[in-house]
Amino acid sequence: MESGKSQLWFFIIVCLASTAVSGTNCERGWVHFGKKCFKFSSYTATFKDAMVICNNNGARLLELQSKVEENWIDLQCRVRGYGIGVWLGLTDLQREGQYVTMSDACRPRYSNWMRGEPNNGNGNEHCAMYWITRSGWNDTVCKGKINFVSTFKDAMIFCNNLGAELLELQSKAEENWVDLQCRIRGYSYGVWLGLSDVRTEGQFVSLSDARKPRGNFRNWAKGEPSNGGNSEHCVIYWTTRIGWNDARCTDKFNVACKKQKEIAYD
Incomplete structure (x- = not known):
């Protein structure tokens, strides 16, 4: 995704619980699929803020692991009226072009990049999102810093x-x-x-x-x-x-x- 250097991108947040669950035993406010629990936000945030919000909920940003899971997420996003996309817990900040998951710094087991992506538009696209309208992955700018x-x-x-x-x-x-x-x-x-x-x-x-x-x-x-x-x-x-x-x-x-x-x- 091409973007101006000063632009700040905001996308919907989907958090993934850190531990697998048995049956449908997810906490209130979480949605069960497979052996996982997902939490869908009603607001947008930068990548950094989205990551912090998930961490504060004892979870992590969404990491898609199969086409079946991605199709389910796509459906949930469309039903909720998410307009553009949701953040994925992927980044190539360590090494350009080599996207790894935030949970373990390893390459994802599954990927679905759109044609021509990731393209590192303007040389500053280092975070990944699931692009709902095009049903695929895209790199975009992360923006945002913590200065404690x-x-x-x-x-x-x-x-x-x-x-x-x-x-x-x-x-x-x-x-x-x-x-x-x-x-x-x-x-x-x-x-x-x-x-x-x-x-x-x-x-x-x-x-x-x-x-x-x-x-x-x-x-x-x-x-x-x-x-x-x-x-x-x-x-x-x-x-x-x-x-x-x-x-x-x-x-x-x-x-x-x-x-x-x-x-x-x-």
């Missing part, structure tokens, strides 16, 4: 107040998923990691147990940690360089909290 930044200490307190901890990455797969989440949210530089060498210079340990990173997973950017100015004792995941970097604890970066295998963003 904080010092390391304040970030730690913020997470603790949620009953969570600062993000501690344990595998490359988890890091790739976090990287995707950061990019779609517009985090321009990095997010804090729950690591510090404030006790012993050069020995970075996790805040959760004062031990070396779990699983011995590390991904320091080239030349890091460098302890620049002898004052870098906290760690960020550096989105622009896809690696870890030590930084001053008084610097300000975005915050990612982790609780029981779930990542909470703000």
Whole structure:
């Protein structure tokens, strides 16, 4: 879909519950199909806002997995009078042209791109939508950013107040998923990691147990940690360089909290 650089696209939101259900046991306000529960909004939003709304409902943006499911969604959209389209939980923000799902950062099992799509119109179409009037998928602009930044200490307190901890990455797969989440949210530089060498210079340990990173997973950017100015004792995941970097604890970066295998963003 061609679009002006300053245009902001709004589409209807369809959320998909994160867990499968048995029978027709969906919560009130949700619609059952197959072994899944779907929630159809009555309003439009940008991709970022739609994603946040679904996450706040314990769900994720719609990810279509078969033609049968897509036909059912198409029918639901038409009956509800949705004029143009609904967001899909797909983006190529990590690598142009390689669309992956928001839930696991993997390529979708099923796809139905319209002829000539995705085309990255104007060089800034990185989010996907289901185009109701043409019964196919299309890429369009995402727009929208979250700009919540904080010092390391304040970030730690913020997470603790949620009953969570600062993000501690344990595998490359988890890091790739976090990287995707950061990019779609517009985090321009990095997010804090729950690591510090404030006790012993050069020995970075996790805040959760004062031990070396779990699983011995590390991904320091080239030349890091460098302890620049002898004052870098906290760690960020550096989105622009896809690696870890030590930084001053008084610097300000975005915050990612982790609780029981779930990542909470703000």
